[in-house]
Amino acid sequence: MGTLYLVPTPLDFGCDSQGPLDEVLPQATIVRAAALQHWVCENAKSARAFLKRIGEVSPLCASIQEQQLQELPREVHKKGDTGFDARSLLAPALQGLDMGLLSEAGMPAIADPGASVVRAAHTLGIEVQPLIGPVSLMLALAASGLNGQNFAFVGYVPSEPALRAQRIKALEALALKTGQTQIFIETPYRNEALLRTLLEVLQAGTRLAASMGLTLEKCRHYSGTPADWKRERWALNNQTPAVFAIGP
């Protein structure tokens, strides 16, 4: 049986200036990715773009045209992995071929689809091996100065303003009561609106951290109370992906 490798990708996907791959991936991850020909991915086009970058630094075992890419179905993108039976995607591994799992940016199956494929591998007795690479949530958490010994990632907050405020208050109450850092994300074009709500809603003693443009040249990490944010005039933009965290 083949092994299912979980292959992390750079966080600069879709950016104008993409840095060299060996800035963000260990050599072992690059070499392993270059040796694979069978993939499960979110999007075949961006998976090919990633493999092209890999090929520039390590010879691919098969040309881009010969790479076998299977996309996760649309329903998984929209509704998440729960309940999706991914076993049929792993047919190559059952035939003895090693496979790779890719997400759009960062570690597959974390803050992204892919868990159903990993679960299916365990069910079928296929060995799973995660490779090392960037995980945006952990770069943001480490840079936040918030509690890293007890934390939760809760996904997206609601976009509707009243629900968003309500959700933030609930996350803050949990963080203050338990000391557990609460990490969340938003689609970039709502960054400014989310930040406004956070600064309106959070209590004076709560610490808010945001990391913008992780691993990019223009990367910024801010962390402080709402008063710190206002005094320092820290700002986000609506183009760059950000990770938010709150805690005591």
Next chain:
Amino acid sequence: MGTLYLVPTPLDFGCDSQGPLDEVLPQATIVRAAALQHWVCENAKSARAFLKRIGEVSPLCASIQEQQLQELPREVHKKGDTGFDARSLLAPALQGLDMGLLSEAGMPAIADPGASVVRAAHTLGIEVQPLIGPVSLMLALAASGLNGQNFAFVGYVPSEPALRAQRIKALEALALKTGQTQIFIETPYRNEALLRTLLEVLQAGTRLAASMGLTLEKCRHYSGTPADWKRERWALNNQTPAVFAIGP
């Protein structure tokens, strides 16, 4: 002002066979670490051992003897970072020198001390930059097949048997109610005891994942229901660090 770099270290610390550094760290992380001379660390001895490994693949800006290492005080190791004022440790950065923060294994300030140093940097207006490297919790989560879009890391579970069983039941109830994967750890010499309790206490439909020896040659990732664990006779040992996760 200098920048505070958060420098991840390999997970094989203390192991008999340590692999090459470029297997686990991107070139940019290695080069950046080699360019630093001022450090805050958990333990100076292991920090020097890490710098020696860095020096074998990239020329150090200063010899091991010339490296300036400040240890986090014992109280932070024992009681955690909360309430510790780390500003005095950052004096070199205030004088314009770049600094590095190191933990014993993996990403500093995640499942390890260091958050107080990052917080102090933000307070002093010192820029913080996390570097890319292994994060054991995320390798384990990705390999678990459990929900990676909503998860929590809750640290250590109690070692006293009755309290441990009670805590596991509470974590399971939370995971089943909310769908939030619950990740936890134990000191290695209690791995077997913790696994016994988990298999006794967890409900039939709950999924238990454990990753043992992350990034090592002998690394294993198991994931399944209690019945799967018993049927497959998956076992942990009391020597190798493990990460545990439960979820629906």
